[in-house]
Amino acid sequence: MAAENPNEGKSLADRITKPDATQESSSAGIPNVDGASESLGGSNLQEPEYDVEVKLSDLQADPNNPLFSVKSFEDLGLSPSILQGLYAMKFLKPSKIQERALPLLMHNPPTNMIGQSQSGTGKTAAFTLNILSRLELDTEEMRKTPQALILAPSRELARQIGGVISEMGRFVENLSVGMAVPTEGKRPARLEHAVVCGTPGTVMDLIKKRVLIVNKLKVLVLDEADNMLDQQGLGDQCIRVKGFLPKTIQVVLFSATFDDQIRLYAAKFAPNANEISLKQEELTVEGIRQFYLDCDNDDDKYNVLVKFYGLLTVASSIIFVQTRQTAAEIEKRMTAEGHTVASLTGGVEGSLRDKIIDDFREGRAKVLITTNVLARGIDVSTVSMVINYDIPQHFAPGQPRTADAQTYLHRIGRTGRFGRVGVAISFVSNKEEWQMLMDIQKYFHTTIEGINTRDWDEVEAMVKKIIKNPRARGDFPMSTA
Numbered sequence: 083m084a085a086e087n088p089n090e091g092k093s094l095a096d097r098i099t100k101p102d103a104t105q106e107s108s109s110a111g112i113p114n115v116d117g118a119s120e121s122l123g124g125s126n127l128q129e130p131e132y133d134v135e136v137k138l139s140d141l142q143a144d145p146n147n148p149l150f151s152v153k154s155f156e157d158l159g160l161s162p163s164i165l166q167g168l169y170a171m172k173f174l175k176p177s178k179i180q181e182r183a184l185p186l187l188m189h190n191p192p193t194n195m196i197g198q199s200q201s202g203t204g205k206t207a208a209f210t211l212n213i214l215s216r217l218e219l220d221t222e223e224m225r226k227t228p229q230a231l232i233l234a235p236s237r238e239l240a241r242q243i244g245g246v247i248s249e250m251g252r253f254v255e256n257l258s259v260g261m262a263v264p265t266e267g268k269r270p271a272r273l274e275h276a277v278v279c280g281t282p283g284t285v286m287d288l289i290k291k292r293v294l295i296v297n298k299l300k301v302l303v304l305d306e307a308d309n310m311l312d313q314q315g316l317g318d319q320c321i322r323v324k325g326f327l328p329k330t331i332q333v334v335l336f337s338a339t340f341d342d343q344i345r346l347y348a349a350k351f352a353p354n355a356n357e358i359s360l361k362q363e364e365l366t367v368e369g370i371r372q373f374y375l376d377c378d379n380d381d382d383k384y385n386v387l388v389k390f391y392g393l394l395t396v397a398s399s400i401i402f403v404q405t406r407q408t409a410a411e412i413e414k415r416m417t418a419e420g421h422t423v424a425s426l427t428g429g430v431e432g433s434l435r436d437k438i439i440d441d442f443r444e445g446r447a448k449v450l451i452t453t454n455v456l457a458r459g460i461d462v463s464t465v466s467m468v469i470n471y472d473i474p475q476h477f478a479p480g481q482p483r484t485a486d487a488q489t490y491l492h493r494i495g496r497t498g499r500f501g502r503v504g505v506a507i508s509f510v511s512n513k514e515e516w517q518m519l520m521d522i523q524k525y526f527h528t529t530i531e532g533i534n535t536r537d538w539d540e541v542e543a544m545v546k547k548i549i550k551n552p553r554a555r556g557d558f559p560m561s562t563a
């Protein structure tokens with residue numbers, strides 16, 4: 083008798099093998115795709131010393147956690163092929179922003195969205211799943227017709243989003259995702275992809291040259307939208323791009339930060355939008371432990387940084403500086419002293435930038451020195467430490483320097499992603515920087531603890547205790563502040 087077909091009479095959704103919710107740490111599965119979730123084992127650190135490891139499912143069962151949701155992905159009306167992509171990425175349950183945003187985004191007739199959620203809580207998947215659900219790929223012509231456009235503030239983030247959409251839509255037949263970022267290479271005569279990810283300046287250029295045809299676009303997403311609408315250049319370019327798009331397009335704005343002023347711009351850019359917002363005191367991420375360290379001066383900052391080097395390479399680390407010059411100087415000095423560091427700033431072009439970020443994402447480079455060009459969106463789950471070598475600050479000619487609280491939040495949000503833990507350490511070398519950091523602490527109602535001790539063994543032990551356990555939670559012994 084022929085072997086009984088176990089799938090006989092089952093729908094595709096029933097046939098989809100959903101990973102067992104308790105199966106959390108399988109390392110098998112998806113390739114290391116830009117921005118896609120790694121297996122939940124966190125970075126390849128030696129086994130945690132603690133039995134206090136908190137599993138992602140515990141976090142997602144906690145109603146107070148931004149990763150909590152009552153629904154399952156199956157409840158959100160997603161097609162079987164999209165569900166298959168989520169299962170392959172080991173997304174077991176939606177996060178809060180995904181659960182709350184998706185029913186609003188996928189509802190017809192389409193409505194605009196201004197969505198806010200903490201860093202690392204899954205905003206990319208929220209807008210990606212809406213896009214994938216709205217694509218029409220039945221005919222050859224439609225497969226080549228741009229239907230969704232995603233704008234991001236940096237080339238790296240645009241590429242990362244393109245990678246996530248391709249990975250999440252792996253089982254969506256005939257899906258094609260194209261990039262519209264600066265390139266030295268020859269451009270195609272036409273971008274024939276249903277989904278296009280790019281930076282505003284290049285997208286505007288390709289629209290003008292009719293390489294990108296926009297008359298069939300249904301969804302426009304601005305990731306890091308507050309940054310996109312606020313910055314002089316980016317804001318103007320986004321407004322110009324939108325002027326060429328169908329008036330009925332669904333406009334979707336996402337970010338971890340929307341200050342009041344920007345929220346006014348956003349409401350104009352995305353009229354009558356559904357809004358999901360957070361209070362300032364809800365924005366910092368529980369898993370990110372924030373510290374500051376007193377340095378005597380800039381040279382002392384450098385010496386402290388080199389002392390941290392052993393810790394920086396325990397997993398992966400990002401060092402944020404204010405200017406390209408500082409980045410170049412630190413890279414030069416550390417490399418001359420035999421340390422391996424990568425540096426990526428706006429001064430680096432095209433394919434070299436791609437190589438640098440890919441080397442970092444895949445662990446070939448453990449320490450990345452960069453400026454605010456990578457402060458937002460970059461998702462590398464092995465980043466366990468962020469160093470603010472310089473406090474992020476607003477500069478205005480003739481005005482005193484003031485703390486840039488939003489950029490601070492985005493920078494430290496490069497660690498502690500989706501329930502993991504991470505350490506953020508800010509170097510302060512004078513009273514002005516210290517005051518800016520205290521202003522940031524007050525703005526977010528958060529705690530930035532002083533590492534007063536210069537007993538490096540104790541500092542190293544304390545930091546290692548936090549980063550050794552991918553999802554540890556709870557208080558750790560702290561050096562006396």
Ligand SMILES: Nc1ncnc2c1ncn2[C@@H]1O[C@H](COP(=O)(O)OP(=O)(O)OP(=O)(O)O)[C@@H](O)[C@H]1O
Nearest residue numbers: 118119173175176201202203204205206459461500
């Ligand atoms: N439901 C889910 N289950 C498991 N992992 C998820 C889920 N949603 C997202 N992730 C993973 O969480 C990480 C962070 O997601 P994402 O980059 O979308 O965060 P974000 O909210 O956009 O952060 P940022 O504000 O920094 O841009 C990614 O590695 C992503 O693969």
